[in-house]
Amino acid sequence: MDPTFWHARWQQGQIGFHRQDYHPKLERWWPQLELPPGARVLAPLCGKSLDLRYLAGRGHEVIGCELSPLAAEAFFAEAGLAPERSAAGKSERWSAQGISILVGDFFDLQASDTGPLQAFYDRAALVALPSALRRDYATRxxxxxxxxxxxxxxxxxxxxxxxxxxxxxxxxxxxxxxxxxxxxxxxxxxxxxxxxxxxxxxxxxxxxxxxxxxxxxx
Ligand SMILES: C[S@@+](CC[C@H](N)C(=O)[O-])C[C@H]1O[C@@H](n2cnc3c(N)ncnc32)[C@H](O)[C@@H]1O
Missing domain, CATH: 3.40.50.150 (Vaccinia Virus protein VP39)
Structure with missing residues (x-):
């Protein structure tokens, strides 16, 4: 799936993957990871998922990564937040209230862009990628x-x-x-x-x- 596919999906509002609630399996299983509240969590290919808000609500600092600026814009607007924007390697960091979305390509992401991480959450990220990219995703x-x-x-x-x-x-x-x-x-x-x-x-x-x-x- 090249980036133009996803940019078109966001431009055309074809985002059937987006949920209007916290994912029940996140609510069911996340607490069992027993992470301290301040733990920093990476959410690759995050879209405008409400799950970012769930994680922030548990006291985590959340670092999403998303190709589409439209998704980041919608996420913050729907949360009623006005993000600050700054450069982060090849991405642009949009941040407000403990949630950052690195707007850019996950495959370009470096540890210096995310800062230290203690956990990650993948919903509809690995499965969004064709088989040729899935091993690269796992490696990154x-x-x-x-x-x-x-x-x-x-x-x-x-x-x-x-x-x-x-x-x-x-x-x-x-x-x-x-x-x-x-x-x-x-x-x-x-x-x-x-x-x-x-x-x-x-x-x-x-x-x-x-x-x-x-x-x-x-
Ligand atoms: C199936 S959606 C899932 C979004 C979100 N995880 C959710 O649960 O709603 C996949 C998302 O990954 C984004 N995406 C695809 N390839 C990407 C890449 N290489 N780097 C960053 N984001 C990417 C797409 O724009 C899309 O928003």
Missing amino acids: LATLMPAGTAGLLLALDYPDGALEGPPFSVDTAEVHDILGPNFTVESVQRNAAADVPAQLRAPGASTMYESVYRLTRR
Whole structure:
């Protein structure tokens, strides 16, 4: 998926992935990471997710990364916040009230842009990327996350060919394959996804599963 695909999605308002609530699996599993309130959390490919607000509400400093300035603009406007903007490497940092969005390409992100990180949260980030980019994503994440840090990954899987994607199907074997070299991967939940794309809602269509993984950087 090249950046123009995502810029067009935001320009055309085709953001079916966006939820109007905190993700229930974030609320269910995040507290179990037992992070101190001040822990700094990276949210790759964050869109304008309300989950950033959930994390900030738990006392975290949140660092999102998002290609689209329209998404960042919408996030802060909908939160009633006026962000300050500054340069951060190849990205631009938009910040207000403990939430920063680094507007730029995740693959360009450096530890000097994010500052020290203690945790990460991936919902609809890894599964937004085609297979050719997913290993690079895992490598970049491992580069940014110091040893001992933890994170939650929410991934989706469905039978081959059921959907063109994104979201792409990323099953447990692939999660272990691409993240296992640098992270300890623990599966904590897998169930039929509640919000599935329209193409999979037809009678007799295949089920999409949503899994939660707890990852610890080794
Ligand atoms: C499927 S959406 C998920 C957004 C968010 N995580 C959520 O749960 O609503 C994927 C987002 O990643 C952004 N994106 C795609 N490629 C990116 C990249 N290389 N760097 C930063 N953001 C990217 C897109 O603009 C889009 O907003």
